[in-house]
Amino acid sequence: MTPFGRRVREHRAKRGITLAQMAEGLGVTPAYLSALEHGKRGRPTFTLIQGTIHLLGIIWDEADELVRLADLSHPRVTVDTAGLDAEATLLANRLAREIGALDAEDLRRLGGILDEAAARRDPPA
Template sequence: MTPFGRRVRELRQRRGLTLAEMAEGLGVTPAYLSALEHGKRGRPTFTLIQGTIHLLGVIWDEADELVRLADLSHPRVTVDTAGLDAEATLLANRLAREIGELDVDDLRRLAAILDEAIARRDIG
């Protein structure tokens, strides 16, 4: 499941919409919407994101969050380390190999480390 798919599913269910009802409102098939929610489809289009925001009635921060999550929801990621330090290539390959074995707490800790590194970079 992608971050966008998980959030859309939560919002859809909270609003009492079935998968079929939401799919009809977006002009897509229920199979496509299900695949999107479960991360079996790529990043949604801008039009689909905006339709989702409108259909779910989200505004401001929630709408911004959906746009951000959509951008971070490509289920097949390619990491280009050409021209970077060998450590970057090593890390990218290790992560690709091991990510399926990490539990949610490990993933959250790794994301926190990345957030800290970005914050340090943005301050300096």
Template sequence: MTPFGARLRAMRQARGVTLSTMAADLGVSSAYLSALEHGRRGRPPWHLVQGVIAYFNVIWDEAEELARLAELSHPRVTVDTAGLAPEATELANLLARDIARLTREDAADLVQRLKRATGSE
């Protein structure tokens, strides 16, 4: 599941909207919306993100957060470490190899540590 997919599903369920109703209202198929929620589809196109924002009538911070989550929701990532320190290449390779073995809590901890280290909180 991607960050955007998880948020989309939570918003939809919290408002009691069915997948098929939302898909029809947004002009996409139920299969596509389901795949997006489950992380089987990559980053949603900008017009769909805007459609979701309008659909749920979210504003300001929540709209920005949805856009940010969409940007970070590509399930197949390529990391180019050319020209970086050897530790960066090792980190990228270890993450690629071992990410499936991390618990959700460990992954969340690594995300927070990286955000603090890079000032992107």
């Protein structure tokens, strides 16, 4: 499941909307919407994201979060390390090879490291 798909499913459950009802409201098939949620389709289109926000009645911060999650939900990622340090290429290749064996805690810890690095790089104003 993608981050976007997981959050959409949470919002649907809170509102009591089935996958079939949401698909009909968005003008897509239930199979397509299910595939999108489970990462068997690429990143959702801007139109689908906006339709989802409207259909689910999502506003403000939650809408911004859904847009951000959609951007981070492409199931097939390419990491271009050309011109970077050899350590970047090593890390990208190790992650590609080993990500399937990482458990949820490992993934959270790696995400935390990336969050810390971003905070050091871009301190709050």
